[in-house]
Amino acid sequence: MGPHDPALTAIWLGSMVLAGLAVAAFCAVLTARVLGRGRAARRRRLTLEILSAASATDPAANACHLVDAVREAARAGVLARTIVEAMGLLGGAARERFLANLFTAGAPAHLRRASTRKGADARLLARTALALFAAGPPPQAAMQARGVVRRRAA
Amino acid sequence: MTILHLAVLVVVVVMLAHHAIQFTLLGLAVRAMIRRPPRRVGIAHGPAPVLPPVSVILPAFNEAAGIVASVRAILGSRHPDFEVVVVSDGSTDDTVDRLVAAFGLVPCTVPDHGPLDHQRVRTAWRSPLVSGLLVLETDNGGKASALNAGVSAARGTLVACVDADCLLERDGLARATRPFIEAGGDAVIAVGGSVRVANGRLWQAGRLNVTGRGPGLWPLVQTVEYLRAFAVARLGWSEIGAVTLVSGAFGVFRRDAVLWVGGYDRSTIGEDMELVVRLHRRHREAGRPCRIVALADPIAWTEVPHSLDVLRRQRTRWQRGALETLWRHRVMLVDPRYGRPGRIGLAAGVLCDVVVPVAETVGLVAMPLLWMTGALSPAHWLAFLCLGTVTGVAHSMGALVFDELGMRRITRTRDLALLGAAALIENFGFRQLVAWWRVCATAQWLAGRGAGWGAMPRRGLADPLAG
Numbered sequence: 291m292g293p294h295d296p297a298l299t300a301i302w303l304g305s306m307v308l309a310g311l312a313v314a315a316f317c318a319v320l321t322a323r324v325l326g327r328g329r330a331a332r333r334r335r336l337t338l339e340i341l342s343a344a345s346a347t348d349p350a351a352n353a354c355h356l357v358d359a360v361r362e363a364a365r366a367g368v369l370a371r372t373i374v375e376a377m378g379l380l381g382g383a384a385r386e387r388f389l390a391n392l393f394t395a396g397a398p399a400h401l402r403r404a405s406t407r408k409g410a411d412a413r414l415l416a417r418t419a420l421a422l423f424a425a426g427p428p429p430q431a432a433m434q435a436r437g438v439v440r441r442r443a444a
Numbered sequence: 445m446t447i448l449h450l451a452v453l454v455v456v457v458v459m460l461a462h463h464a465i466q467f468t469l470l471g472l473a474v475r476a477m478i479r480r481p482p483r484r485v486g487i488a489h490g491p492a493p494v495l496p497p498v499s500v501i502l503p504a505f506n507e508a509a510g511i512v513a514s515v516r517a518i519l520g521s522r523h524p525d526f527e528v529v530v531v532s533d534g535s536t537d538d539t540v541d542r543l544v545a546a547f548g549l550v551p552c553t554v555p556d557h558g559p560l561d562h563q564r565v566r567t568a569w570r571s572p573l574v575s576g577l578l579v580l581e582t583d584n585g586g587k588a589s590a591l592n593a594g595v596s597a598a599r600g601t602l603v604a605c606v607d608a609d610c611l612l613e614r615d616g617l618a619r620a621t622r623p624f625i626e627a628g629g630d631a632v633i634a635v636g637g638s639v640r641v642a643n644g645r646l647w648q649a650g651r652l653n654v655t656g657r658g659p660g661l662w663p664l665v666q667t668v669e670y671l672r673a674f675a676v677a678r679l680g681w682s683e684i685g686a687v688t689l690v691s692g693a694f695g696v697f698r699r700d701a702v703l704w705v706g707g708y709d710r711s712t713i714g715e716d717m718e719l720v721v722r723l724h725r726r727h728r729e730a731g732r733p734c735r736i737v738a739l740a741d742p743i744a745w746t747e748v749p750h751s752l753d754v755l756r757r758q759r760t761r762w763q764r765g766a767l768e769t770l771w772r773h774r775v776m777l778v779d780p781r782y783g784r785p786g787r788i789g790l791a792a793g794v795l796c797d798v799v800v801p802v803a804e805t806v807g808l809v810a811m812p813l814l815w816m817t818g819a820l821s822p823a824h825w826l827a828f829l830c831l832g833t834v835t836g837v838a839h840s841m842g843a844l845v846f847d848e849l850g851m852r853r854i855t856r857t858r859d860l861a862l863l864g865a866a867a868l869i870e871n872f873g874f875r876q877l878v879a880w881w882r883v884c885a886t887a888q889w890l891a892g893r894g895a896g897w898g899a900m901p902r903r904g905l906a907d908p909l910a911g
Contacts, residue, residue, distance in 0.1 A: 298823060308835060316845055319844075319848040319849065320857070
């Protein structure tokens with residue numbers, strides 16, 4: 291067992307590689323967690339924005355803001371969940387208003403795209419949300435407001 | 445080559461084999477998680493409509509500190525049909541009084557003795573307020589006796605044996621009972637749940653919340669151990685059909701299978717492992733189908749020992765229990781008809797529970813001796829130490845990463861970082877100490893010296909401010 295023993299070199303090398311892999315994997319999940327905290331905060335903010343903007347009685351007043359929020363929420367993957375969970379809480383006129391406002395902001399198009407993406411849970415949620423829109427024809431008010439939104443967004 | 449050289453060589457080979465098994469289990473657990481990722485119980489936050497009825501049995505001996513919280517946690521389970529049977533095994537504290545006060549229990553007819561061996565049932569209580577809660581007071585006869593009394597009185601098709609200091613997650617029962625119906629028959633006879641460390645958390649308003657107070661050093665290190673054992677190793681064994689231990693803290697069994705093999709054995713201190721191995725053995729001898737699986741997502745939270753003294757007693761008991769079972773069912777190691785549970789599961793048990801602690805202790809003594817006598821260069825000694833430490837750390841960190849990616853039950857980032865530190869720290873003293881305790885327990889067992897359960901003081905997980 292001399293100083294240039296190949297077994298010794300192999301042990302040191304193996305140990306270093308193993309240690310490096312373990313520490314790198316652990317640091318990766320730790321970093322993902324820290325970054326994930328930022329993402330979670332952004333998702334919460336978007337959810338609140340959509341809930342408040344889409345529940346407004348005057349859709350035109352919040353139209354542009356809602357279009358942006360819907361787009362951003364769809365990108366962050368929280369649109370379908372927000373809609374499905376909010377529909378469980380709202381009732382009657384508030385429920386119709388909520389759907390109508392989101393319809394005018396173009397939510398169904400985002401949901402249709404989400405319903406074909408990866409992730410079984412996300413697909414199911416997007417289809418559930420789409421089914422809520424498909425349950426009835428869009429209210430007349432929403433159809434009229436849609437034109438307003440498009441004009442303002444342009 | 446001297447005897448010391450030979451000893452060191454054997455130690456290195458044994459430790460490498462041990463780590464190879466652990467990393468193989470990690471790989472198998474990853475495969476299991478990819479194939480069957482944890483699912484939501486019901487997409488609309490409800491339980492699956494058809495699940496077999498379960499009787500949850502809580503054996504309790506002086507568990508006044510946490511018994512009410514444990515029962516409340518189980519009563520909050522999302523399962524369509526279950527009952528709770530608390531068996532006070534001759535408790536000398538106010539375990540039963542607290543249950544009587546919390547649930548308004550009234551005395552009822554003592555159920556029939558039943559087919560299993562257990563101590564006399566002195567009193568039975570039922571709650572007029574909470575349906576499906578039965579409390580039995582028996583003479584003190586040990587955990588196996590209490591479990592047998594509970595299984596005898598149970599009405600469910602399945603029996604879930606849960607330690608009285610454990611808090612079951614709301615979906616725990618539903619998740620643990622699913623394999624019984626998914627298998628579509630008699631094949632699955634037992635399911636092992638996952639046990640996690642709850643120290644540093646408080647049971648408040650029906651939830652287990654993280655608190656500002658830390659769990660403490662020893663519970664933190666044990667958290668890493670539990671993750672390795674429950675989140676990784678059991679899942680790995682389950683993947684190849686070689687589960688030989690369903691923890692007594694949370695396991696679900698077909699009641700008819702338990703009755704058929706005669707229930708828990710009162711003569712052993714490791715009654716949980718013994719029952720599982722006996723189930724494998726009897727079913728295979730009779731040519732009956734038998735599958736015992738372990739899952740990572742049905743979770744029970746438990747309070748682990750805070751002090752080294754209590755921890756030593758616990759580990760001594762575990763070691764003796766494992767040795768008793770291995771010795772009693774040693775025929776399964778060589779007879780091919782016992783299949784993987786015998787030739788793989790129990791053989792690995794012999795390596796990990798008997799050989800590894802001895803090898804680790806011998807290595808710790810032999811290597812410095814060789815170094816001092818000049819037979820081993822410092823470079824080689826350091827290299828062996830480094831390899832042992834690095835593989836230990838890598839295995840623990842692998843378990844943490846696996847849990848983070850697959851289960852994500854570590855609530856705070858700070859806790860994850862602390863567990864990473866614990867995965868490192870445990871290799872400098874703690875692991876060696878546990879190995880030494882296991883060697884001592886093995887020596888005591890070989891010498892025929894008896895060992896009991898000993899006192900296991902609990903702080904309790906219930907919020908003291910909640911009353």
